[in-house]
Amino acid sequence: MLLAVDCGNTNTVFSIYDGEKFVGMWRTATDWQRTADQYYVWLNTLMRLQGIEADITDMIISSTVPRVVFNLRVLADRYFNTRPLVVGKPECLLPVAVRVDEGTAVGPDRLVNTVSGFDAHGGNLIVVDFGTATTFDVVAEDGAYVGGVIAPGVNLSLEALHQAAAALPHVDISKPENVIGTNTVACMQSGVFWGYVGLVREICTRIKAERGVPMKVISTGGLAPLFQQSADLFDAYEDDLTMHGLQIIHKYNKENGTDA
Ligand SMILES: Nc1ncnc2c1ncn2[C@@H]1O[C@H](COP(=O)(O)OP(=O)(O)OP(=O)(O)O)[C@@H](O)[C@H]1O
Numbered sequence: 046m047l048l049a050v051d052c053g054n055t056n057t058v059f060s061i062y063d064g065e066k067f068v069g070m071w072r073t074a075t076d077w078q079r080t081a082d083q084y085y086v087w088l089n090t091l092m093r094l095q096g097i098e099a100d101i102t103d104m105i106i107s108s109t110v111p112r113v114v115f116n117l118r119v120l121a122d123r124y125f126n127t128r129p130l131v132v133g134k135p136e137c138l139l140p141v142a143v144r145v146d147e148g149t150a151v152g153p154d155r156l157v158n159t160v161s162g163f164d165a166h167g168g169n170l171i172v173v174d175f176g177t178a179t180t181f182d183v184v185a186e187d188g189a190y191v192g193g194v195i196a197p198g199v200n201l202s203l204e205a206l207h208q209a210a211a212a213l214p215h216v217d218i219s220k221p222e223n224v225i226g227t228n229t230v231a232c233m234q235s236g237v238f239w240g241y242v243g244l245v246r247e248i249c250t251r252i253k254a255e256r257g258v259p260m261k262v263i264s265t266g267g268l269a270p271l272f273q274q275s276a277d278l279f280d281a282y283e284d285d286l287t288m289h290g291l292q293i294i295h296k297y298n299k300e301n302g303t304d305a
């Protein structure tokens with residue numbers, strides 16, 4: 046069985062697959078200080094609670110936080126007796142090209158989204174991921190990652206307002222009824238919600254103009270559905286883009302890698 050780990054700056058998601066079959070998924074806050082032993086106890090407890098018996102033989106990691114990889118490698122070695130594939134490392138092959146400025150370390154989550162988006166929708170694609178940051182990944186006709194856009198995340202923007210302004214409270218995002226807020230919370234939600242609708246629309250329009258070809262726009266990440274409801278921003282929403290991409294990359298390396 047495969048253990049796929051998607052480690053973002055805020056949350057880390059563990060998924061287990063038996064071949065193509067989904068077995069389970071668990072989420073925890075990202076914490077680089079968590080040890081291999083702590084991961085194992087946590088994972089094992091949750092699996093037992095759900096009556097899941099998993100014989101993990103393979104592991105793949107995408108981590109936007111370099112420091113957590115060490116303990117995840119120890120987890121793989123000590124508890125599953127396997128060497129993990131780490132997206133972004135030279136030994137982890139990708140089924141698509143990466144065409145960016147030399148020396149750029151593209152976020153592994155963006156590479157995984159590119160692979161997954163291309164698999165599901167083909168090329169000439171924009172993948173919008175609403176995570177800690179809001180990222181736009183531009184996928185060429187042949188599936189190559191050719192760059193993109195990094196904007197502050199939705200929750201990060203709201204949190205920044207709260208942190209920087211003494212009279213602004215902590216607010217959760219939601220779609221406000223009106224653009225004109227008649228209380229502080231509604232004003233903040235409007236600024237961030239409609240601001241992001243505008244940001245997404247403008248950036249996608251400009252990407253399409255720069256590429257000069259028709260492009261499909263797909264969204265992923267926890268907040269994507271909220272924006273999907275509101276406006277005609279996306280052609281499709283993908284719930285499970287990153288995990289699906291990790292499965293594809295794992296399979297590709299099994300078939301083409303040096304360890305195959
Ligand atoms: N239905 C929802 N309503 C409001 N917020 C949601 C909903 N579903 C998920 N979220 C929140 O959306 C945010 C984005 O989730 P997602 O898992 O895509 O990224 P993340 O964990 O914040 O970022 P990263 O992947 O960079 O760690 C999270 O803060 C999550 O708590």
Ligand SMILES: CC(C)(CO)[C@@H](O)C(=O)NCCC(=O)O
Pocket residue numbers: 053054109149150151152153154155176177178180195
């Ligand atoms: C932009 C984030 C934080 C989004 O998770 C991540 O992809 C990252 O750390 N990227 C590194 C820089 C880049 O992708 O060009």
Ligand SMILES: [K+]
Pocket residue numbers: 053154174176266287
């Ligand atoms: K993510």
